[in-house]
Amino acid sequence: MTVQSQQEKSSQEKWEPKIIAFLCNWCSYAGADLAGVSRIQYPPNIRIVRVPCSGRVNPYFIIKSLTDGWDGVVVSGCHPGDCHYLTGNLVARRRFAILKELLEFFGIEPGRVNFMWASAAEGERFAMLIRKATKIVKALGPNKKFDKNW
Amino acid sequence: MDQKILMKNEIGKFYIELAEDYNFYAPVNEKGIITFKKVLNSGGIVLDYLNSKVPPKEILFPKMEVLFEYKLDGKEVEIEDRKDLNEKNIIFGIRPCDAHSFILLENFFGLGDTPDEIFLKKRQNTTLIGIGCNTPRTTCFCTSIEGHPFNKVDFDIFLVDLGEKYLLEAVSDKGRELVKKFSWLKDAKKDDLKQAERLSKEAEEAIVTKLDLSHIDKVLDPNFDHPIWKEISEICVGCGTCSFLCPTCTCFDVIDETNQYNNKGRRVRIWDTCQFCLYTLHTSGHNPRDSCIERCRNRIMHKFSYYPENYNVLGCVGCGRCVQLCPVNNDLRSIIQKINQIENKKKEAEKISA
Amino acid sequence: MGIETENQIIEKDMRDLALKLLTNHEVDVIIGYTKGTIPLSSSPIMITKPEEVDKLVWNNLCYVNLAKYLVPRIPQLVDPEKGNLKIGIIAKGCVGRALIHLAVENQIDLENIKIIGIPCNGIINRKKIEKEVGEKEILEVYASGDNIIVKGKNFEQKYAFDQYINELCKVCKVKTPPSIPDLMNSCMGECQEISSVEDSFSDLDEFEAKSSKEKWDYIKTTLETCTRCYACREACPMCYCNLCFVDQNKPVWFSKTTDLPDIIVFHLIRAMHLAGRCVACGACSSVCPMGIDLNLITRKLEKIVKERYNFTSGLNKEKLPPMMSFSMKDTEDFMLEED
Numbered sequence: 084m085t086v087q088s089q090q091e092k093s094s095q096e097k098w099e100p101k102i103i104a105f106l107c108n109w110c111s112y113a114g115a116d117l118a119g120v121s122r123i124q125y126p127p128n129i130r131i132v133r134v135p136c137s138g139r140v141n142p143y144f145i146i147k148s149l150t151d152g153w154d155g156v157v158v159s160g161c162h163p164g165d166c167h168y169l170t171g172n173l174v175a176r177r178r179f180a181i182l183k184e185l186l187e188f189f190g191i192e193p194g195r196v197n198f199m200w201a202s203a204a205e206g207e208r209f210a211m212l213i214r215k216a217t218k219i220v221k222a223l224g225p226n227k228k229f230d231k232n233w
Numbered sequence: 234m235d236q237k238i239l240m241k242n243e244i245g246k247f248y249i250e251l252a253e254d255y256n257f258y259a260p261v262n263e264k265g266i267i268t269f270k271k272v273l274n275s276g277g278i279v280l281d282y283l284n285s286k287v288p289p290k291e292i293l294f295p296k297m298e299v300l301f302e303y304k305l306d307g308k309e310v311e312i313e314d315r316k317d318l319n320e321k322n323i324i325f326g327i328r329p330c331d332a333h334s335f336i337l338l339e340n341f342f343g344l345g346d347t348p349d350e351i352f353l354k355k356r357q358n359t360t361l362i363g364i365g366c367n368t369p370r371t372t373c374f375c376t377s378i379e380g381h382p383f384n385k386v387d388f389d390i391f392l393v394d395l396g397e398k399y400l401l402e403a404v405s406d407k408g409r410e411l412v413k414k415f416s417w418l419k420d421a422k423k424d425d426l427k428q429a430e431r432l433s434k435e436a437e438e439a440i441v442t443k444l445d446l447s448h449i450d451k452v453l454d455p456n457f458d459h460p461i462w463k464e465i466s467e468i469c470v471g472c473g474t475c476s477f478l479c480p481t482c483t484c485f486d487v488i489d490e491t492n493q494y495n496n497k498g499r500r501v502r503i504w505d506t507c508q509f510c511l512y513t514l515h516t517s518g519h520n521p522r523d524s525c526i527e528r529c530r531n532r533i534m535h536k537f538s539y540y541p542e543n544y545n546v547l548g549c550v551g552c553g554r555c556v557q558l559c560p561v562n563n564d565l566r567s568i569i570q571k572i573n574q575i576e577n578k579k580k581e582a583e584k585i586s587a
Numbered sequence: 588m589g590i591e592t593e594n595q596i597i598e599k600d601m602r603d604l605a606l607k608l609l610t611n612h613e614v615d616v617i618i619g620y621t622k623g624t625i626p627l628s629s630s631p632i633m634i635t636k637p638e639e640v641d642k643l644v645w646n647n648l649c650y651v652n653l654a655k656y657l658v659p660r661i662p663q664l665v666d667p668e669k670g671n672l673k674i675g676i677i678a679k680g681c682v683g684r685a686l687i688h689l690a691v692e693n694q695i696d697l698e699n700i701k702i703i704g705i706p707c708n709g710i711i712n713r714k715k716i717e718k719e720v721g722e723k724e725i726l727e728v729y730a731s732g733d734n735i736i737v738k739g740k741n742f743e744q745k746y747a748f749d750q751y752i753n754e755l756c757k758v759c760k761v762k763t764p765p766s767i768p769d770l771m772n773s774c775m776g777e778c779q780e781i782s783s784v785e786d787s788f789s790d791l792d793e794f795e796a797k798s799s800k801e802k803w804d805y806i807k808t809t810l811e812t813c814t815r816c817y818a819c820r821e822a823c824p825m826c827y828c829n830l831c832f833v834d835q836n837k838p839v840w841f842s843k844t845t846d847l848p849d850i851i852v853f854h855l856i857r858a859m860h861l862a863g864r865c866v867a868c869g870a871c872s873s874v875c876p877m878g879i880d881l882n883l884i885t886r887k888l889e890k891i892v893k894e895r896y897n898f899t900s901g902l903n904k905e906k907l908p909p910m911m912s913f914s915m916k917d918t919e920d921f922m923l924e925e926d
Contacts, residue, residue: 473818
């Protein structure tokens, strides 16, 4: 093994994905807060952006995150039927379904963008799903598809 | 003597000697479409083509061009200018209409107190080697704008396809300097010159589209508000294909791209077109060219009235790309005929009312 | 019956109907197609007088979606004295679908529009034929029997009609415009009652079986020649936004350059905006100056909304498109779940 590939291998093992997480204020953000207060450990790879509702998440946010170089995106909201604004997450669910199918069709690995529901009382569930998402994104490697090389 | 013979199987040799010092751009067949690309070997060069879709203006005025890059270091900004402008280029195998377009592009980019240094520098370092059109298309009309399918005046070196060989002629001083390097080129014989003459005459006769552009600007100027513009622009959808693929259209937009995570950015210019509704949208919300009528009119007037006013030459080269590629077949030739008819129809109307 | 005989019948019926409508002043203007000035093309035309009906043609080169001329962004059809004109529009199946969908989105009022339905028999794939002929000028194109004949100065070639029509036309299920139950006077000529289509989308199976990397490479090769001219957007009747997302600058979402990531993002988001709205007319691919074939993406859009929400755009004036509605019962198979 040459020095360069040795360095590459160890930097690959050391590489940690950067994942951006859009959490709805009323359920998922509170759920993440509960996980923190309860000292439930989950990977520190996510950077949280608080939005009022998962329905606020414009697909542009998700695609811009990918083009800016984020390795993964997580969007989390209230369970259907429990939305603070009554139907925001139902609108979001349709959007995400279509977006996910189109992203996969264009050849963007399906594991990079993940959607989930987590309520304010589900700290353990939130942590478990973030652990799962991080594992999936880490296995996919860095997001180099949208690099513009300048 | 200035006229030499280049055998078709000597193109490879010609290329290898030039590629050492020059970026060599030539027509290649990419996925069934002829485009001008920088070639890395002579195998892909196609000289037996009608014309490309994207005109060779793309080589010196690309679809997207970095103007400069910058780095941020706290509050300090460091600007990096382009470093590749001194590279020498050869554009090989373009048609006389496209070569004429380079003259018009130079006029535009060189106008006034703020000439475009990036384009002009690249143009200075570029040598144009062209080829005559043995088989012009039915949509070509270079003879209507005082051009000719074998017009060599805008080239540095000019080729004529004689079948198994090319007649190679150095036209400008730059061309003569270059041809001197190729001492292995044989001199052309009288028969070769006669054949080239014959091909030139045949090509001229093959041009069937003849438009009367002798006083088009005089007809256009007083008829800015004529109702014919509504008829001309009726089916236009404002897609911009005509301007993107026109060898003389030069409008561009300037955008800034930032890579905020790495504290750097760059300023880029990209092709733009007056056919988009945002083109003349003011920040107040007012748009002087609110509909297809004004935008279509603007394009025609720009080519055939404003350009001659500024530069004393028509702003069209007669390549026929807009005719071939307009998605709704809004044929420029029919438009010119309708415009020329304005004066005739006025006179007829006067006769009837008299 | 050969293609040219079919076309002659369609053309005659269409002209007769147009003549009747104009003579009786049931419409002020008819939007249709006329013969192009170069082979392999046709031109939209707007006629206002009964004498002009002979300019209307139907050949297999009528690829522009005429519904585009009715969207509010293009104000050509408002007469300053009369107000909105009464419009007749020559509609093949996809044009009819576009009209109905625009009515669902409240962009046009179908009461003022007469849909002159014609049974479309497929649109010739111009780019495919141009690529096959190569660098020789085409001087004449016409249908004969089951073939397309292409003639030039020194050549004549024959192409099987069924194989050289647009990919979308090969799998088209809505060849005549859908009729509108509560506006029966709007639909004239050939219209069909259709409330849903059956489609196995088997033409997408091969692509869907590829790996992510293979898909990305295929999309990359297809889209890399894009010049960002937006002809596809301008030809699409559904792209009628006053400010397209690419032109937004508060904030600038996506860059307008011709770098590959930017090109792919443009087409990805445009596709997303067309989910449940695209009527599969193929105008985007036909007008692309670089010959990019967007039919694969169009088919996928139809597949997504059909399989998830049992919806096909432009068939029913009452049914709301999937992106304008939602339900508690929507499928969640794509969500991340606990193990």
